[in-house]
Structures are given as structure tokens and as C-alpha cells.
Amino acid sequence: MVPGFVNAHSHAFQRVIRGRTEHRTAAAADSFWTWREAMYRAANRLTPEDVYDVARMAYMEMLLAGITTVAEFHYLHHAPGGSRYEDPNLLAHQVIRAAGDVGIRIVLLRTAYERAGWRKPANPLQSRFIFRDVDAFIHETEELIKSAAAPVGIALHSVRALELRSMVRLAEYARSKNLPLHMHVAEQPAEIEECMAEHRQRPVELLRENGIPGADFTAVHAIHITEQEATCLGAAQSTVCACPTTERNLGDGPVPADLLLQKGVKICFGTDSNAQIDLLEDARCLEYHLRMKKLSRAILPAVVLYRGLAESGSHALKMPPTEGDYLTIDPDHPSLAGSEGGDLAAQIVFAAHTAAIRDIFVNGKQVISAGRHPDQDEIISAFQNVQERLWR
Numbered sequence: 001m002v003p004g005f006v007n008a009h010s011h012a013f014q015r016v017i018r019g020r021t022e023h024r025t026a027a028a029a030d031s032f033w034t035w036r037e038a039m040y041r042a043a044n045r046l047t048p049e050d051v052y053d054v055a056r057m058a059y060m061e062m063l064l065a066g067i068t069t070v071a072e073f074h075y076l077h078h079a080p081g082g083s084r085y086e087d088p089n090l091l092a093h094q095v096i097r098a099a100g101d102v103g104i105r106i107v108l109l110r111t112a113y114e115r116a117g118w119r120k121p122a123n124p125l126q127s128r129f130i131f132r133d134v135d136a137f138i139h140e141t142e143e144l145i146k147s148a149a150a151p152v153g154i155a156l157h158s159v160r161a162l163e164l165r166s167m168v169r170l171a172e173y174a175r176s177k178n179l180p181l182h183m184h185v186a187e188q189p190a191e192i193e194e195c196m197a198e199h200r201q202r203p204v205e206l207l208r209e210n211g212i213p214g215a216d217f218t219a220v221h222a223i224h225i226t227e228q229e230a231t232c233l234g235a236a237q238s239t240v241c242a243c244p245t246t247e248r249n250l251g252d253g254p255v256p257a258d259l260l261l262q263k264g265v266k267i268c269f270g271t272d273s274n275a276q277i278d279l280l281e282d283a284r285c286l287e288y289h290l291r292m293k294k295l296s297r298a299i300l301p302a303v304v305l306y307r308g309l310a311e312s313g314s315h316a317l318k319m320p321p322t323e324g325d326y327l328t329i330d331p332d333h334p335s336l337a338g339s340e341g342g343d344l345a346a347q348i349v350f351a352a353h354t355a356a357i358r359d360i361f362v363n364g365k366q367v368i369s370a371g372r373h374p375d376q377d378e379i380i381s382a383f384q385n386v387q388e389r390l391w392r
């Protein structure tokens with residue numbers, strides 16, 4: 001029996017493009033940026049019911065992989081073309097409803113997205129994400145907090161997507177309400193270059209100078225950072241959410257987790273693009289990416305990777321300990337047989353197959369029995385219908 005895993009960073013809707021961007025396009029070189037255009041095109045075709053069906057699929061798969069809490073970094077707000085739904089939180093409610101129906105705990109991180117980038121013309125493919133102004137965003141967030149059947153937090157999409165004054169204002173707002181504050185930080189070199197051009201500072205330096213990192217702050221990725229920036233995050237007692245299965249899929253680079261740990265930063269994990277949903281794989285890949293880079297072994301303590309699966313994720317979401325969230329792992333599964341008496345944390349992180357995960361409990365209620373969800377067939381079939389319409 002082990003504590004339920006906490007997935008601190010997900011974009012559920014991206015589940016629809018799994019396996020559909022793994023080929024060369026006409027672009028000179030496929031990159032994060034060509035992938036992003038493909039992701040936008042899919043995002044722009046989803047109806048509110050599709051958003052529900054896709055989120056149910058992603059969240060059921062998370063439960064099957066031992067995840068009992070998901071933090072949804074939610075930036076799909078408006079109707080296709082950017083027109084507002086009558087309830088501006090309609091899609092957030094759809095996602096929360098999906099989580100409730102499959103039985104996973106959710107924290108909805110309502111995400112602020114303001115612009116295509118510094119001095120960049122508006123990108124019509126981003127029209128479902130963009131807010132009108134900060135006041136309206138805060139007002140809509142207040143409405144969501146009042147009406148949502150789940151805890152809410154704030155996410156700043158990235159330094160690329162927001163004006164500095166908006167980031168500062170929203171960070172102050174999150175702090176005044178004691179909400180968790182998350183942000184994509186330093187995922188791609190182009191983000192650093194753009195930030196240098198606009199602010200003459202690297203992203204973490206800019207955030208630090210404006211008081212944004214704190215103990216309630218989680219930087220998602222933090223890949224392209226300097227030692228000084230790692231020191232800033234450590235001094236602020238911030239958390240980094242690493243998403244290695246997505247980072248390797250997108251060619252982002254390895255998270256410098258050894259440096260971050262040295263500086264006192266906590267590390268948790270996220271499935272991010274949901275190209276794969278396997279938080280154990282995220283934990284082991286954080287270490288494996290560093291081994292490949294440093295041509296060395298056993299760089300991060302296994303127990304830190306293990307703690308990243310639950311404890312550090314709960315911290316990043318400001319969640320109190322939840323004893324009712326746990327899973328059982330079958331020690332006789334072929335991936336674990338013979339592991340008795342060894343280092344349990346290392347066995348689970350480096351060897352456990354998700355098929356060894358048997359029963360899942362959320363808030364004391366059993367939601368997965370013997371590796372199966374009670375609504376599995378119906379959830380998969382609804383998802384397949386969405387995919388058929390989306391890709392025909």
C-alpha cells in the first residue's frame with residue numbers, strides 16, 4: 001500500500017493528439033513549435049461535451065496508473081473563434097465534472113493567457129485561451145471559486161504569454177487568497193531569448209525581481225536555467241514540477257534536478273501533454289535523463305524520486321495530507337517479483353510496471369478494482385467517438 005500519486009501538471013485535452021504528431025511534417029525541422037500548432041488545431045475543434053469526454057478518458061487512465069489527484073492547468077476557456085460562453089467557466093466545470101465522475105481528486109488551476117508573445121500579432125489559433133483583461137479574469141476566477149465542486153488555483157501561462165504587470169497582479173491576487181500559483185518556466189530556449197529581448201533578464205531573474213516565486217510557487221519544467229536561477233528558486237522555497245515523458249517527447253531537454261535539489265528546491269511530477277500517462281516513468285526518467293547527460297549513475301536519491309510522486313505534489317497544490325488516497329501494488333507482478341527485502345522506493349520507481357497497480361482508493365472510496373474502472377468500456381467508447389469525429 002502506498003500513497004496515491006499526485007499529478008501536478010496536466011492538460012487533459014492534449015490526450016487527443018497522442019501518437020498523432022510523431023512524424024515529420026513539411027516544416028524544415030519538427031520542433032516544440034510545430035507540435036504546438038498541431039495541438040492548437042485539435043484544441044479548436046473540441047465542443048464542451050468533447051472536453052468532458054476527453055478529460056474523463058485522461059483521468060481514468062491516470063487513476064489506472066495510480067494517480068489519485070490531478071492538477072489541471074486549464075487554459076481552454078472560450079468557444080472556438082474566441083467568443084465567450086454564457087458561463088465563462090463552462091469548460092472548467094466540464095473538466096471538474098469529468099474528474100468527479102471518474103472519481104479522481106482535482107485542483108483546477110485557472111490559467112491566465114494574454115498574448116501570443118512580445119511584439120507578436122495575435123494568433124487566431126490561441127483565441128480560446130486569451131483573456132479580455134486581468135480584472136475580468138480575476139472576477140471569473142472568483143465566480144469559479146464560488147461555484148466549483150473542487151479547489152481552484154491560479155496559473156500564469158508563461159512569461160511569453162503575459163505582460164509583466166499582469167503576472168505581478170495575478171501573483172498578488174493568488175497570495176491574497178492563499179491559492180497555489182503555477183507557471184510554465186524556461187521550457188524552451190526560444191522563451192529565454194524572447195524574455196531577454198523584452199525584459200533584458202532571464203525568466204527566473206525577472207520573476208524573482210518582481211516577487212513572484214515563493215513557497216506557494218511551482219515552476220513547471222525549469223529546464224533552461226542557470227545556477228543562479230536555481231539558487232533563486234531554492235531561496236524562495238519554490239517547487240519545480242518536472243514532466244520528463246512530455247519533455248523528452250517535445251525535445252525540451254532534461255530538468256537539472258541535481259542542481260535544483262542541491263539548492264533546496266522540491267521536485268514533483270506532471271504528465272503535462274499526456275503523450276503517456278505514467279508518473280512512475282516520469283520519476284525514473286528524471287534520473288535517466290541526467291545519467292545520459294552526465295555519463296554517470298545514481299545521481300538523484302531514489303527516495304527523493306519516490307517522494308516526488310505524492311508528497312511534493314501535495315505540497316505544490318497546498319493540499320493537506322490525504323490518508324484516504326492510496327493504491328495497492330502487487331509484489332508478485334513480474335516487474336516486481338523477488339523485490340522483497342530490497343529498497344522499496346527504488347523498486348517502485350525503477351521497476352514497477354503500471355499493470356502492477358491493482359486497487360485505487362480516493363478519499364477512502366475504492367475507484368479502481370483489480371486494475372479496472374467500473375465505467376471503463378463506456379469512457380473509452382465515448383472517447384473513441386470524439387476521436388473519430390476529430391480526425392476523419
Ligand SMILES: [Zn+2]
Pocket residue numbers: 009011073184220272273
Ligand atoms: Zn504544460
